[in-house]
Amino acid sequence: MTQAAPVPAISRLDGAQLHRIRQSIDYFGFHCLPDAMSSETLEELAREARCRRAEAKRAVSESADLPYSSRVAPLGPSAIHVLGNMASAALLEPVFGRRFRYCPDASCYTFFEAGDFLETHRDDASNCEVTLLFYLSASPFRPDEQASGLNLSIYANDDDAPGALLKTIATPQGAIMFGHGSRFWHRRHRLQEGEHIWMLTACFTSADVPD
Template identity: 45%
Template sequence: MSTVDPTLFERTRSAALLSLLENDGFVFIPDSIPLSLLRELKDECLDARNSALRAEGQGELQYRSSLAPLGMKGRELLENAASSEILEPLFGRKFSCSWNASCYTYYEAGDFLAAHLDGVENCEVTLLFYLDATTPGNDPGESGLHLTLYRQDEGGVVVPRKTIATTAGGIMLGFGSRVLHGRRRLAEGEHIFMLTACFTSAPA
């Protein structure tokens, strides 16, 4: 990718968007990845899938997916535009990518991510670039193609409070270390491939 056009991510900049993010903890901006960039990232993501490793957690955090390291295009996006053209205009400060928490992530049938918080030390802000996905069904309570946000009730039980449909070409912003979130088990025929990135505020 060449130098990023500063107008590419205009849809991610608005006071209303920041207000939604502050209220809900996560916000999805559909069709916010420019088509040329989406094609480049999707191609790289699909190529990397051939060498992706299965990741599975059975302990405190239960999950199942496949992960692959970022290639040149993904790294360039996170080094440059993700911070300067998305996060900085929205929050008014600079951010640094947490490379050890950023990768290509692949969810297919049977994969899931239990309710959890991201690590506060490396994921102040979460950015998810959805590159390829099947269309979410009509029942958000059953589909892993929706990101589910959770809360703890008065008894400390974790219960769903909101679902957000996630479609290819969109970007999810979230306070992953503050808001419980997860992804229900994907059904047969469902998949979603994404670039997962974590950022922290850069030193002043």
């Protein structure tokens, strides 16, 4: 295994660009940064994800609290290296202005394929205050399918329940999504035939919170 190269295109952003990202997260809870991974990092993490897909377990819930369908697999050495050693300092701290610690128990490779979905929810702040989603493999975005799972839909908080749709964000391969999913309601609609998104789902909590 080679060590994944440093991730962030964010290190090349100027102050004005970072300010726009912070504003987007303040208003909508999420911001997608296209082409944020180096080609070496994308290739290495995607290779690891392909290997993990073969052993991924079906994750299905029909609970009224949070229905969902996907496949999940534990992270491998490349993902753990990226998340544990540099993701907070290189990616989260510039955007959120403080350090976070990686939560391995809440992080995994997630595979959404045709028929899979994730209903409207907010993340558990105790182990997933903020999220990084690394989009490692994704079918091409189809603009005619606004309700497709190729999009992430963000909703307003209406008396502690999901309210009006705030924004729909496409999720292209090679992008990194920054998420304040513990504060903002979000949803991935059911993927259509021929669609897929394979991602590294990484959860973080404040570094100031004791273990």
